[in-house]
Amino acid sequence: MDPPYYILFSTQPANSSxxxxxxxxxxxxxxxxxxxxxxxxxxxxxxxxxxxTSSVPTVTSTSRTLAVTGIKVEEAPGAAVAEDKHNDRMYIIEATTAPVEDKLQLSSERPSPHTVLAQFKQRKVNLFR
Known part of the structure:
Protein backbone atom coordinates (compact mmCIF):
# COMPACT_ATOMS: atom_id res chain seq x y z
CA MET A 1 0.00 0.00 0.00
CA ASP A 2 1.23 3.52 -0.83
CA PRO A 3 1.67 6.19 1.84
CA PRO A 4 -1.44 8.21 2.68
CA TYR A 5 -2.33 10.88 0.13
CA TYR A 6 -4.96 12.65 2.24
CA ILE A 7 -4.14 13.61 5.83
CA LEU A 8 -6.25 15.75 8.15
CA PHE A 9 -6.00 16.44 11.85
CA SER A 10 -8.76 17.02 14.33
CA THR A 11 -8.09 18.90 17.55
CA GLN A 12 -10.56 18.54 20.36
CA PRO A 13 -10.13 20.84 23.32
CA ALA A 14 -12.79 20.59 25.99
CA ASN A 15 -15.37 22.76 24.20
CA SER A 16 -14.77 22.53 20.43
CA SER A 17 -13.67 20.34 17.54
CA THR A 53 3.20 -3.88 6.03
CA SER A 54 0.67 -2.37 8.46
CA SER A 55 -2.85 -1.18 7.64
CA VAL A 56 -2.74 1.68 10.18
CA PRO A 57 0.25 3.99 10.74
CA THR A 58 1.38 5.13 14.18
CA VAL A 59 1.23 8.78 15.22
CA THR A 60 3.02 10.55 18.06
CA SER A 61 3.31 14.16 19.12
CA THR A 62 6.52 15.92 20.14
CA SER A 63 4.54 18.82 21.63
CA ARG A 64 4.08 19.36 25.35
CA THR A 65 0.64 20.89 24.74
CA LEU A 66 -0.82 18.56 22.08
CA ALA A 67 -1.46 14.85 22.61
CA VAL A 68 -2.46 12.36 19.92
CA THR A 69 -5.53 10.40 20.96
CA GLY A 70 -5.99 8.25 17.86
CA ILE A 71 -6.02 7.89 14.11
CA LYS A 72 -8.93 7.00 11.85
CA VAL A 73 -8.57 5.57 8.35
CA GLU A 74 -11.55 6.28 6.10
CA GLU A 75 -12.47 6.36 2.43
CA ALA A 76 -11.56 9.70 0.85
CA PRO A 77 -14.60 10.95 -1.08
CA GLY A 78 -13.81 11.26 -4.79
CA ALA A 79 -10.27 9.90 -4.51
CA ALA A 80 -11.00 6.72 -6.47
CA VAL A 81 -11.85 8.70 -9.62
CA ALA A 82 -8.64 10.74 -9.62
CA GLU A 83 -6.42 10.33 -12.68
CA ASP A 84 -3.28 9.60 -10.66
CA LYS A 85 -3.37 6.28 -8.85
CA HIS A 86 -2.59 6.69 -5.15
CA ASN A 87 -3.77 5.51 -1.77
CA ASP A 88 -7.44 6.53 -1.73
CA ARG A 89 -7.75 6.40 2.05
CA MET A 90 -8.05 9.47 4.24
CA TYR A 91 -6.08 9.55 7.49
CA ILE A 92 -7.54 11.68 10.28
CA ILE A 93 -5.18 12.26 13.19
CA GLU A 94 -7.14 12.95 16.38
CA ALA A 95 -5.51 15.11 19.04
CA THR A 96 -6.38 17.09 22.12
CA THR A 97 -4.81 20.28 23.40
CA ALA A 98 -3.93 21.03 26.98
CA PRO A 99 -6.29 23.51 28.65
CA VAL A 100 -4.96 27.06 29.04
CA GLU A 101 -4.22 26.59 32.74
CA ASP A 102 -2.09 23.51 31.88
CA LYS A 103 -0.10 25.54 29.33
CA LEU A 104 0.59 28.19 31.96
CA GLN A 105 1.60 25.51 34.43
CA LEU A 106 4.19 24.11 32.01
CA SER A 107 6.22 27.30 32.13
CA SER A 108 6.14 27.92 35.88
CA GLU A 109 7.54 26.34 39.04
CA ARG A 110 6.84 22.73 40.06
CA PRO A 111 3.07 22.30 40.72
CA SER A 112 1.61 20.98 43.95
CA PRO A 113 0.54 17.32 44.12
CA HIS A 114 -3.12 18.43 44.30
CA THR A 115 -2.72 20.43 41.08
CA VAL A 116 -1.06 17.50 39.30
CA LEU A 117 -3.84 15.14 40.38
CA ALA A 118 -6.56 17.58 39.26
CA GLN A 119 -4.86 18.02 35.87
CA PHE A 120 -4.56 14.23 35.47
CA LYS A 121 -8.26 13.73 36.21
CA GLN A 122 -9.27 16.47 33.76
CA ARG A 123 -7.05 15.06 30.99
CA LYS A 124 -8.51 11.60 31.55
CA VAL A 125 -12.03 13.02 31.20
CA ASN A 126 -11.00 14.81 27.98
CA LEU A 127 -9.44 11.68 26.47
CA PHE A 128 -12.43 9.42 27.11
CA ARG A 129 -15.20 11.71 25.82
Whole structure:
Protein backbone atom coordinates (compact mmCIF):
# COMPACT_ATOMS: atom_id res chain seq x y z
CA MET A 1 0.00 0.00 0.00
CA ASP A 2 1.23 3.52 -0.83
CA PRO A 3 1.67 6.19 1.84
CA PRO A 4 -1.44 8.21 2.68
CA TYR A 5 -2.33 10.88 0.13
CA TYR A 6 -4.96 12.65 2.24
CA ILE A 7 -4.14 13.61 5.83
CA LEU A 8 -6.25 15.75 8.15
CA PHE A 9 -6.00 16.44 11.85
CA SER A 10 -8.76 17.02 14.33
CA THR A 11 -8.09 18.90 17.55
CA GLN A 12 -10.56 18.54 20.36
CA PRO A 13 -10.13 20.84 23.32
CA ALA A 14 -12.79 20.59 25.99
CA ASN A 15 -15.37 22.76 24.20
CA SER A 16 -14.77 22.53 20.43
CA SER A 17 -13.67 20.34 17.54
CA UNK A 18 -12.09 21.31 14.23
CA UNK A 19 -10.47 19.72 11.19
CA UNK A 20 -7.33 21.09 9.59
CA UNK A 21 -4.82 20.37 6.86
CA UNK A 22 -1.32 19.86 8.25
CA UNK A 23 1.86 20.93 6.54
CA UNK A 24 3.52 17.68 5.52
CA UNK A 25 7.27 17.13 5.55
CA UNK A 26 8.65 13.75 4.56
CA UNK A 27 11.41 12.42 6.81
CA UNK A 28 13.50 9.43 5.79
CA UNK A 29 15.66 7.19 7.97
CA UNK A 30 18.91 8.85 6.84
CA UNK A 31 17.61 12.44 7.30
CA UNK A 32 18.73 14.52 10.27
CA UNK A 33 16.31 14.25 13.22
CA UNK A 34 16.88 17.97 13.90
CA UNK A 35 14.43 18.73 11.09
CA UNK A 36 11.68 17.31 13.31
CA UNK A 37 12.10 20.01 15.95
CA UNK A 38 9.49 22.80 16.05
CA UNK A 39 10.64 26.01 14.36
CA UNK A 40 8.69 28.34 16.72
CA UNK A 41 7.01 27.98 20.16
CA UNK A 42 3.43 27.58 18.85
CA UNK A 43 4.30 24.92 16.27
CA UNK A 44 3.20 21.34 16.90
CA UNK A 45 5.09 18.46 15.31
CA UNK A 46 3.26 15.17 14.81
CA UNK A 47 5.15 12.14 13.57
CA UNK A 48 3.16 9.78 11.37
CA UNK A 49 5.16 6.62 10.84
CA UNK A 50 3.94 4.76 7.78
CA UNK A 51 4.84 1.09 7.47
CA UNK A 52 3.80 -0.58 4.22
CA THR A 53 3.20 -3.88 6.03
CA SER A 54 0.67 -2.37 8.46
CA SER A 55 -2.85 -1.18 7.64
CA VAL A 56 -2.74 1.68 10.18
CA PRO A 57 0.25 3.99 10.74
CA THR A 58 1.38 5.13 14.18
CA VAL A 59 1.23 8.78 15.22
CA THR A 60 3.02 10.55 18.06
CA SER A 61 3.31 14.16 19.12
CA THR A 62 6.52 15.92 20.14
CA SER A 63 4.54 18.82 21.63
CA ARG A 64 4.08 19.36 25.35
CA THR A 65 0.64 20.89 24.74
CA LEU A 66 -0.82 18.56 22.08
CA ALA A 67 -1.46 14.85 22.61
CA VAL A 68 -2.46 12.36 19.92
CA THR A 69 -5.53 10.40 20.96
CA GLY A 70 -5.99 8.25 17.86
CA ILE A 71 -6.02 7.89 14.11
CA LYS A 72 -8.93 7.00 11.85
CA VAL A 73 -8.57 5.57 8.35
CA GLU A 74 -11.55 6.28 6.10
CA GLU A 75 -12.47 6.36 2.43
CA ALA A 76 -11.56 9.70 0.85
CA PRO A 77 -14.60 10.95 -1.08
CA GLY A 78 -13.81 11.26 -4.79
CA ALA A 79 -10.27 9.90 -4.51
CA ALA A 80 -11.00 6.72 -6.47
CA VAL A 81 -11.85 8.70 -9.62
CA ALA A 82 -8.64 10.74 -9.62
CA GLU A 83 -6.42 10.33 -12.68
CA ASP A 84 -3.28 9.60 -10.66
CA LYS A 85 -3.37 6.28 -8.85
CA HIS A 86 -2.59 6.69 -5.15
CA ASN A 87 -3.77 5.51 -1.77
CA ASP A 88 -7.44 6.53 -1.73
CA ARG A 89 -7.75 6.40 2.05
CA MET A 90 -8.05 9.47 4.24
CA TYR A 91 -6.08 9.55 7.49
CA ILE A 92 -7.54 11.68 10.28
CA ILE A 93 -5.18 12.26 13.19
CA GLU A 94 -7.14 12.95 16.38
CA ALA A 95 -5.51 15.11 19.04
CA THR A 96 -6.38 17.09 22.12
CA THR A 97 -4.81 20.28 23.40
CA ALA A 98 -3.93 21.03 26.98
CA PRO A 99 -6.29 23.51 28.65
CA VAL A 100 -4.96 27.06 29.04
CA GLU A 101 -4.22 26.59 32.74
CA ASP A 102 -2.09 23.51 31.88
CA LYS A 103 -0.10 25.54 29.33
CA LEU A 104 0.59 28.19 31.96
CA GLN A 105 1.60 25.51 34.43
CA LEU A 106 4.19 24.11 32.01
CA SER A 107 6.22 27.30 32.13
CA SER A 108 6.14 27.92 35.88
CA GLU A 109 7.54 26.34 39.04
CA ARG A 110 6.84 22.73 40.06
CA PRO A 111 3.07 22.30 40.72
CA SER A 112 1.61 20.98 43.95
CA PRO A 113 0.54 17.32 44.12
CA HIS A 114 -3.12 18.43 44.30
CA THR A 115 -2.72 20.43 41.08
CA VAL A 116 -1.06 17.50 39.30
CA LEU A 117 -3.84 15.14 40.38
CA ALA A 118 -6.56 17.58 39.26
CA GLN A 119 -4.86 18.02 35.87
CA PHE A 120 -4.56 14.23 35.47
CA LYS A 121 -8.26 13.73 36.21
CA GLN A 122 -9.27 16.47 33.76
CA ARG A 123 -7.05 15.06 30.99
CA LYS A 124 -8.51 11.60 31.55
CA VAL A 125 -12.03 13.02 31.20
CA ASN A 126 -11.00 14.81 27.98
CA LEU A 127 -9.44 11.68 26.47
CA PHE A 128 -12.43 9.42 27.11
CA ARG A 129 -15.20 11.71 25.82
Missing amino acids: SLGHPTIQYQYADDSPLALLPQHPDEHVLLLEFDQ
